[in-house]
Amino acid sequence: MSEGRLPRVRYRDGIEIERADGWLVADADTPPATGLLSHAHGDHLFSEPPNQLICSELTAALAARRTDTDVTAAHHPAVDLRPAGHIAGSRAALIEADGGTVLYTGDVSTRDRFYLDGFEPPSADVLVVESTYGTPEYVFPPQWAVEQDIVDWLDDVDGPVVLFGYALGRAQKLQLLVKRSRRNRLFVSDAIAALNEPIAAATGVTFGAERWDHDRALADEDALVLPTQLNGFAWVESLIESAGAATAGVSGWAVDESFRYQGGYDATFPLSDHCDFEELCRLVEAVDPEQVYTHHGFADAFARHLTAKGYDATALRANQTSLSEF
Numbered sequence: 001m002s003e004g005r006l007p008r009v010r011y012r013d014g015i016e017i018e019r020a021d022g023w024l025v026a027d028a029d030t031p032p033a034t035g036l037l038s039h040a041h042g043d044h045l046f047s048e049p050p051n052q053l054i055c056s057e058l059t060a061a062l063a064a065r066r067t068d069t070d071v072t073a074a075h076h077p078a079v080d081l082r083p084a085g086h087i088a089g090s091r092a093a094l095i096e097a098d099g100g101t102v103l104y105t106g107d108v109s110t111r112d113r114f115y116l117d118g119f120e121p122p123s124a125d126v127l128v129v130e131s132t133y134g135t136p137e138y139v140f141p142p143q144w145a146v147e148q149d150i151v152d153w154l155d156d157v158d159g160p161v162v163l164f165g166y167a168l169g170r171a172q173k174l175q176l177l178v179k180r181s182r183r184n185r186l187f188v189s190d191a192i193a194a195l196n197e198p199i200a201a202a203t204g205v206t207f208g209a210e211r212w213d214h215d216r217a218l219a220d221e222d223a224l225v226l227p228t229q230l231n232g233f234a235w236v237e238s239l240i241e242s243a244g245a246a247t248a249g250v251s252g253w254a255v256d257e258s259f260r261y262q263g264g265y266d267a268t269f270p271l272s273d274h275c276d277f278e279e280l281c282r283l284v285e286a287v288d289p290e291q292v293y294t295h296h297g298f299a300d301a302f303a304r305h306l307t308a309k310g311y312d313a314t315a316l317r318a319n320q321t322s323l324s325e326f
């Protein structure tokens with residue numbers, strides 16, 4: 001429990017946490033000399049790397065690959081990085097700040113799944129929590145049930161299948177589910193194959209996928225995993241049509257029926273790398289903070305929900321300083 005003023009938090013280029021020696025900047029596009037990187041997803045990643053990048057070794061390897069820069073992971077004595085359970089290498093940060101401790105979750109999942117241990121929330125004076133699925137509509141079925149539904153679909157569909165998911169994170173889990181199914185050949189795009197390598201090296205997991213060769217035709221027993229952003233590309237459309245392939249879109253947003261129509265998928269599955277609404281609520285309870293800041297997704301709605309539960313909660317807005325500053 002802190003006494004007096006709590007550490008200040010603000011949202012500018014990235015999320016900034018006040019320490020006695022200045023602001024510690026997390027997940028910024030152009031961080032200052034020292035920057036914290038929670039994980040290597042594009043919406044958290046720098047365009048210009050800082051001199052000192054506080055992150056896990058695997059996040060540094062993935063970031064180097066995604067940005068074509070030369071970065072290595074650094075440690076900071078006031079920053080305790082803890083597995084965030086979101087994607088391989090992702091870390092939450094427990095920070096010794098000016099007036100107490102701040103827990104910055106980055107993107108987070110508390111579910112154990114595949115090669116990831118779910119996030120175990122420590123207590124902190126101030127919590128900065130992502131709120132991607134911060135409304136009650138977004139509650140996922142049990143993890144095992146979603147995984148089984150996907151394997152059943154892979155087993156039941158006649159003919160080839162094309163699965164769409166984020167290249168970093170979802171695509172690796174889809175490959176492992178294809179391996180559990182009767183499908184005997186698994187292909188991935190070059191972008192996914194490039195990300196598989198450091199993840200396989202760090203986790204010891206083997207994905208067993210071949211790089212997709214555009215001259216090849218999809219055979220009946222084949223599964224192809226592609227990054228979501230390729231859905232709708234002309235070559236992908238014609239590949240699906242000529243092979244008579246069934247398509248699946250895989251994302252937490254699949255809880256909402258409209259996800260299927262918007263993506264034009266044959267099937268959708270709510271396999272997610274984030275906390276759902278109930279998991280977010282339990283995370284906040286476990287941290288038991290004096291102040292909560294929400295960001296990403298349903299930040300306003302989740303802050304309102306927490307306020308109604310008796311928390312001091314505010315949605316972070318870009319370029320607005322925290323209330324405690326006034």
Ligand SMILES: [Zn+2]
Pocket residue numbers: 039041086107
């Ligand atoms: Zn992420």
